[in-house]
Amino acid sequence: MVDSTRLFVFLGAAILLAIAPGPGMLYVLARTLAGGRREGLLSALGTFFGGMVHVFAAAAGVSIILAKSAVAFATVKYLGAGYLCFLGVRMILDARKKDEGLPLAGLPRERNPFWQGIMTELLNPKTALFFLSFIPQFVNRTGGRVFLQFVLLGTLSVMLNTSADIVVTLLAGPLGQRIRRSEPFRRRQRTLTGAIMIGLGSYLAFGESK
Numbered sequence: 001m002v003d004s005t006r007l008f009v010f011l012g013a014a015i016l017l018a019i020a021p022g023p024g025m026l027y028v029l030a031r032t033l034a035g036g037r038r039e040g041l042l043s044a045l046g047t048f049f050g051g052m053v054h055v056f057a058a059a060a061g062v063s064i065i066l067a068k069s070a071v072a073f074a075t076v077k078y079l080g081a082g083y084l085c086f087l088g089v090r091m092i093l094d095a096r097k098k099d100e101g102l103p104l105a106g107l108p109r110e111r112n113p114f115w116q117g118i119m120t121e122l123l124n125p126k127t128a129l130f131f132l133s134f135i136p137q138f139v140n141r142t143g144g145r146v147f148l149q150f151v152l153l154g155t156l157s158v159m160l161n162t163s164a165d166i167v168v169t170l171l172a173g174p175l176g177q178r179i180r181r182s183e184p185f186r187r188r189q190r191t192l193t194g195a196i197m198i199g200l201g202s203y204l205a206f207g208e209s210k
Contacts, residue, residue: 018160020193032172040169046117048162055154058131080133081205088197095190
């Protein structure tokens with residue numbers, strides 16, 4: 001199974017990425033500010049289930065790749081590390097652009113925010129790419145049960161993301177105003193997240209010998 005060192009690095013990276021404001025968190029915040037706490041919580045729960053679909057799909061794909069060859073699995077890991085660095089650079093560059101904030105006025109009210117949350121996450125190809133690039137870096141190929149390792153790590157990641165979304169929902173008043181109105185705050189958060197992604201991708205690509 002996953003060794004303790006990789007698990008520690010994974011949890012640290014996953015927590016930092018979970019608390020950094022991203023599209024999922026801003027979506028849940030927008031739903032909360034537009035329709036209240038109940039709508040925000042249902043949206044967060046929906047994004048959780050949508051994320052879990054991506055986790056199981058990615059786990060099945062990586063297991064198949066591993067069954068084919070070790071070289072193919074290593075290729076996925078290095079490509080994934082490169083993709084994490086790419087995401088980090090893009091986040092830093094995007095942080096320099098003018099930010100228009102959350103389009104709350106144009107956000108439609110939905111009778112079923114839970115279902116919309118599922119579909120919003122499920123139909124986001126960036127979520128699938130993220131799991132395919134992030135999780136395989138911490139899978140211990142020699143430990144066996146790759147599918148179970150992937151599902152465990154993916155579930156932890158989704159749970160951390162959802163926990164952060166729920167905290168934002170419960171504190172949508174003061175915290176929501178800070179995130180929504182403070183452009184410098186959002187820029188600093190995106191820059192920090194981008195730096196974390198670059199550092200993580202570089203470490204996994206060049207610092208791992210396994």
